[in-house]
Amino acid sequence: xxxxxxxxxxxxAPQRPRAAVLSVGSELLLGDLTDTNATWLSxxxxxxxxxxxxxxxxxxxxxxxxxxxxxxADGVELVxxxxxxxxxxxxxxxxxxAAAVGVELDHxxxxxxxxxxxxxxxxxxxxxxxARQARIPRGAVPLPPVGTAPGFHLVMxxxxxxxxxxxxxxxxxxxxxxxxxxxxxxxxxxxxxxTLTRILHVxxxxxxxxxxxxxxxxxxxxxxxxxxxxxxxxxxxxQVRLTLSGPDRDAVLAASEPLVEQVRGALDxxxxxxxxxxxxxxxxxxxxERGATLATAESATAGDIAARLGRVPGASxxxxxxxxxxxxxxxxxxxxLPASLLDEHGTVSEATxxxxxRAVQQRFGVDHALAVTGVAGPSSLEGLPVGSCxxxxxxxxxxxxxxxxxxxxxxxxxxARLGSAALDLLRIRLAAT
Amino acid sequence: xxxxxxxxxxxxAPQRPRAAVLSVGSELLLGDLTDTNATWLSxxxxxxxxxxxxxxxxxxxxxxxxxxxxxxADGVELVxxxxxxxxxxxxxxxxxxAAAVGVELDHxxxxxxxxxxxxxxxxxxxxxxxARQARIPRGAVPLPPVGTAPGFHLVMxxxxxxxxxxxxxxxxxxxxxxxxxxxxxxxxxxxxxxTLTRILHVxxxxxxxxxxxxxxxxxxxxxxxxxxxxxxxxxxxxQVRLTLSGPDRDAVLAASEPLVEQVRGALDxxxxxxxxxxxxxxxxxxxxERGATLATAESATAGDIAARLGRVPGASxxxxxxxxxxxxxxxxxxxxLPASLLDEHGTVSEATxxxxxRAVQQRFGVDHALAVTGVAGPSSLEGLPVGSCxxxxxxxxxxxxxxxxxxxxxxxxxxARLGSAALDLLRIRLAAT
Numbered sequence: 001x002x003x004x005x006x007x008x009x010x011x012x013a014p015q016r017p018r019a020a021v022l023s024v025g026s027e028l029l030l031g032d033l034t035d036t037n038a039t040w041l042s043x044x045x046x047x048x049x050x051x052x053x054x055x056x057x058x059x060x061x062x063x064x065x066x067x068x069x070x071x072x073a074d075g076v077e078l079v080x081x082x083x084x085x086x087x088x089x090x091x092x093x094x095x096x097x098a099a100a101v102g103v104e105l106d107h108x109x110x111x112x113x114x115x116x117x118x119x120x121x122x123x124x125x126x127x128x129x130x131a132r133q134a135r136i137p138r139g140a141v142p143l144p145p146v147g148t149a150p151g152f153h154l155v156m157x158x159x160x161x162x163x164x165x166x167x168x169x170x171x172x173x174x175x176x177x178x179x180x181x182x183x184x185x186x187x188x189x190x191x192x193x194x195t196l197t198r199i200l201h202v203x204x205x206x207x208x209x210x211x212x213x214x215x216x217x218x219x220x221x222x223x224x225x226x227x228x229x230x231x232x233x234x235x236x237x238x239q240v241r242l243t244l245s246g247p248d249r250d251a252v253l254a255a256s257e258p259l260v261e262q263v264r265g266a267l268d269x270x271x272x273x274x275x276x277x278x279x280x281x282x283x284x285x286x287x288x289e290r291g292a293t294l295a296t297a298e299s300a301t302a303g304d305i306a307a308r309l310g311r312v313p314g315a316s317x318x319x320x321x322x323x324x325x326x327x328x329x330x331x332x333x334x335x336x337l338p339a340s341l342l343d344e345h346g347t348v349s350e351a352t353x354x355x356x357x358r359a360v361q362q363r364f365g366v367d368h369a370l371a372v373t374g375v376a377g378p379s380s381l382e383g384l385p386v387g388s389c390x391x392x393x394x395x396x397x398x399x400x401x402x403x404x405x406x407x408x409x410x411x412x413x414x415x416a417r418l419g420s421a422a423l424d425l426l427r428i429r430l431a432a433t
Numbered sequence: 434x435x436x437x438x439x440x441x442x443x444x445x446a447p448q449r450p451r452a453a454v455l456s457v458g459s460e461l462l463l464g465d466l467t468d469t470n471a472t473w474l475s476x477x478x479x480x481x482x483x484x485x486x487x488x489x490x491x492x493x494x495x496x497x498x499x500x501x502x503x504x505x506a507d508g509v510e511l512v513x514x515x516x517x518x519x520x521x522x523x524x525x526x527x528x529x530x531a532a533a534v535g536v537e538l539d540h541x542x543x544x545x546x547x548x549x550x551x552x553x554x555x556x557x558x559x560x561x562x563x564a565r566q567a568r569i570p571r572g573a574v575p576l577p578p579v580g581t582a583p584g585f586h587l588v589m590x591x592x593x594x595x596x597x598x599x600x601x602x603x604x605x606x607x608x609x610x611x612x613x614x615x616x617x618x619x620x621x622x623x624x625x626x627x628t629l630t631r632i633l634h635v636x637x638x639x640x641x642x643x644x645x646x647x648x649x650x651x652x653x654x655x656x657x658x659x660x661x662x663x664x665x666x667x668x669x670x671x672q673v674r675l676t677l678s679g680p681d682r683d684a685v686l687a688a689s690e691p692l693v694e695q696v697r698g699a700l701d702x703x704x705x706x707x708x709x710x711x712x713x714x715x716x717x718x719x720x721x722e723r724g725a726t727l728a729t730a731e732s733a734t735a736g737d738i739a740a741r742l743g744r745v746p747g748a749s750x751x752x753x754x755x756x757x758x759x760x761x762x763x764x765x766x767x768x769x770l771p772a773s774l775l776d777e778h779g780t781v782s783e784a785t786x787x788x789x790x791r792a793v794q795q796r797f798g799v800d801h802a803l804a805v806t807g808v809a810g811p812s813s814l815e816g817l818p819v820g821s822c823x824x825x826x827x828x829x830x831x832x833x834x835x836x837x838x839x840x841x842x843x844x845x846x847x848x849a850r851l852g853s854a855a856l857d858l859l860r861i862r863l864a865a866t
Contacts, residue, residue, distance in 0.1 A: 023488075028471075028472075028475070028488065029475055029484075029485040029486065029487075029488065030475060030476070030479050030485070030663065031471075031472045031473065031474070031475030031476025031477070031478075031479055031485075032476075032663050032664075032665060033472070034467055034468070034469055034471075034472040035467070035468060035471070035472075035488070036467055038461075038464075038467075038468070038490070039461075039464045039466070039467040039468075040464065041464070042461070042462055042463060042464030043463070043464025043465070044464070045464075046462075046463050046464055051462075052462040052463070052464070053462065053491070053492060053494075053497060054462075054489060054490065054491060054497075054501075055456075055461065055462065055468070055488070055489065055490035056487065056488065056489050056490075057471070057487065057488035057489075058486070058487060059486060061486075064486060064487075068487075071504060075497075197463060197465065199465075206557075206581075207519065208519070208520045208521065208560050208562065208563055208581070209560065211519075211520070211521045211562075212560055212562060215521070215522070228459070230459055230460055230463075230493075230523070231519075231521065232460050232465065232466065233603055234466070241460065241463075241465065243463060295763075296736075296757070298736070300743075301740065301743065302736075302739045302740050302742065302743020302744075302748065302752070302754075303729075303731070303735075303736025303737065303738070303739035303740040303743065303755065303757060304736065304740035304743065304744075305736070306735045306736035306757045306759075307734065307735050307736040307737035307740045307848075309735065310733075310734070310735020310736065310737065310757075310759065310809075310848070311735075311737075311844065311845055311848060313810070313811050313844055315735065315759070316759050316760060319735070319759050319760075320759055320760045320762060320763045321735075321756065321757040321758045321759040321760060321763035321767060322736065322756070322757040322759075323754065323755070323756055323757070323767065324729070324736060324739045324743075324754040324755040324756070324757070325754045326739075326743065326748070326749050326752050326753055326754040326755075327749060327752075327753045327754060329753065329797075329798070330728075330753045330754035330797055333796065333797060333798060334754060334756065334796055334797060363766065363767055364762075364763055364766060364767060365762070365766060376743075377746070378746050405556070406555075406556055408554065408555035408556075410605075411744065411746055412744055415740075415743070415744060
């Protein structure tokens with residue numbers, strides 16, 4: 001054979017059982033649909049203590065499906081198949097599993113009755129072709145339909161005794177049949193246990209910077225040898241992810257806490273939040289806890305800072321509003337900045353950022369105000385290169401602090417990173433009070 | 434061997450070359466991230482006349498990566514690898530490709546200079562570990578970095594002479610290196626010819642509505658039998674995609690034009706733009722062509738409308754700015770709305786939308802103004818259910834038109850759709866003048 005997914009011998013029993021997800025459907029391979037089923041199944045399997053080692057997507061092609069099933073089953077204890085269980089001729093999962101295992105398809109009259117009953121509940125007669133869905137591989141345990149497609153699972157006669165579970169591709173049907181039919185057999189594979197991922201949201205650092213800071217630190221720390229550490233650049237932030245396993249949720253949380261604190265300390269204030277709390281959520285929570293209000297004055301970001309906060313439910317409790325002062329005229333007329341200030345210092349300057357923050361704080365009568373100005377690109381402005389940015393925070397006592405630097409990236413990145421820099425400044429100052 | 438992805442003999446030259454996408458990264462297998470790179474690559478490869486037969490995701494594990502590469506390469510002429518090119522010890526794509534092909538890694542000083550230059554442009558020094566990224570398999574063609582990760586491609590010494598292309602996993606870097614480094618070699622595989630996708634950006638309609646309107650229409654239309662029609666819900670819009678092939682770009686464009694016009698006519702004004710022109714770009718172009726200016730007054734969208742426009746290069750030529758009037762106090766103090774109006778009609782009302790539009794038009798001295806107010810959720814407001822929305826457009830003559838309806842979806846969707854409804858109203862009115 002050319003290769004196997006898992007180089008271990010089958011007799012080398014793994015600590016955690018291994019699984020693969022096989023998604024069936026040509027629409028995935030045309031790029032018309034993103035495979036969110038694989039994401040959902042992976043998260044659920046991981047939470048149940050199963051290690052997912054492959055996602056594979058294959059089109060509606062019998063030979064390729066059979067080849068894929070055999071290759072995957074060679075390296076894992078469980079293959080979860082999503083899709084290909086519909087009533088049409090290009091729904092081939094039933095035939096492919098039967099061929100891969102080497103058995104016939106059997107018609108199950110009770111499954112056909114289930115399907116007919118699902119149609120009857122919708123006030124429709126079952127089309128004749130749907131009877132095909134009541135045929136499942138010999139020896140398989142049927143999973144009754146919640147939509148109109150039944151699923152099934154069976155154990156292969158290979159050295160690993162790989163279990164194959166076939167679920168419909170419609171997401172809500174896949175979720176329901178996984179919970180009802182697959183979760184109950186996972187205990188046989190895992191012997192119980194829980195795996196959790198702790199997420200630290202890091203702002204204002206590059207991925208390699210973060211990795212360099214964190215990786216050496218965890219060497220030799222108690223419990224770190226059992227944790228899987230990974231780094232992920234996602235939207236406005238870098239995520240540091242710690243995945244740990246244990247007998248139950250509380251035990252895993254307790255074991256993870258010192259590691260989370262170690263990472264947080266190493267990154268010296270750059271961790272905006274943990275788990276569900278990203279930068280925007282943390283800023284709004286800190287404001288709410290202090291009974292404080294916020295307004296924004298945005299030039300280069302054109303409203304993006306307020307919009308990021310506004311997507312968080314409950315933002316209106318603390319975010320009063322803001323001004324998008326895009327042109328010089330808008331800075332003068334909407335916020336009353338004197339023309340002489342803009343002429344003397346330029347629209348992208350420390351002085352303008354300071355004046356914007358002070359003006360919007362007064363105009364909206366808020367405790368804190370953030371202001372940003374910068375050159376988002378693609379062209380330079382007033383002799384300043386793309387990425388030149390200033391951000392200002394007005395404090396409740398009327399003091400304004402201003403920071404500036406050149407932010408790398410294209411127009412969208414400069415906008416996103418400038419907004420994050422401003423929000424992170426507010427987070428740090430709020431957390432210190 | 435247990436199985437091969439492609440049951441055809443290698444000498445059976447396929448009509449269309451076949452490709453596989455290999456996504457590298459443990460975060461995919463933990464279910465923390467959905468593999469949108471595979472979707473994007475599949476669409477692009479399909480558009481260039483390549484048939485994608487597998488997506489495979491593998492974690493940061495050298496043995497599994499090597500096994501996966503060998504298995505995939507057995508059945509395809511091209512494997513596009515996304516991810517695993519970062520600077521950390523768990524970035525293993527370089528080592529895996531070298532092992533699968535059977536060559537060493539060579540250090541390329543010119544690539545290290547490229548990487549160092551990318552850091553220098555951000556005002557930073559290259560961390561020592563990033564030098565690792567300048568090592569690529571012997572015989573590979575390097576693809577210089579656009580972020581900090583270089584890619585590469587090479588031809589395997591297998592019967593199919595499979596080409597392996599390795600790209601960074603960060604989406605914008607993957608896109609840029611695919612276009613710069615992989616597209617130019619696709620011609621060797623496909624024998625030339627050009628495949629283009631025309632994209633019609635549809636606003637304010639559902640995907641199945643659009644499909645029902647377009648599909649029957651193209652039956653029997655000259656040239657339509659050679660076009661691949663697909664539909665994609667993406668961000669704020671539905672894309673109708675027409676993919677056609679031909680000997681050269683001009684021929685394909687000419688053949689596509691009557692189909693594009695047929696679809697545009699069938700969708701009755703709902704097509705905001707074609708190809709590179711999405712809704713925001715079209716609105717800014719129409720304003721610019723008319724020498725007209727715009728300001729926004731945003732309640733429920735909290736700045737998102739201005740921010741969407743602000744991401745388009747050159748937006749400041751026509752977008753003066755706007756006000757985020759999130760709270761009732763902000764509506765009074767930043768835009769001078771009388772408290773009696775809000776008390777009498779409510780903050781989410783036709784009267785408030787009208788007053789916001791008129792106030793921001795006057796405050797910013799612009800030709801057109803857009804205003805929105807609504808209940809984004811998750812809770813109802815002033816007795817109005819989630820999704821209740823109004824949007825208003827102030828015309829240069831001082832007239833204000835207001836529209837309202839209940840917009841379906843969660844908080845993020847209501848915000849996005851309300852903004853699109855307002856921008857689309859402006860587009861339609863501008864196009865008619």
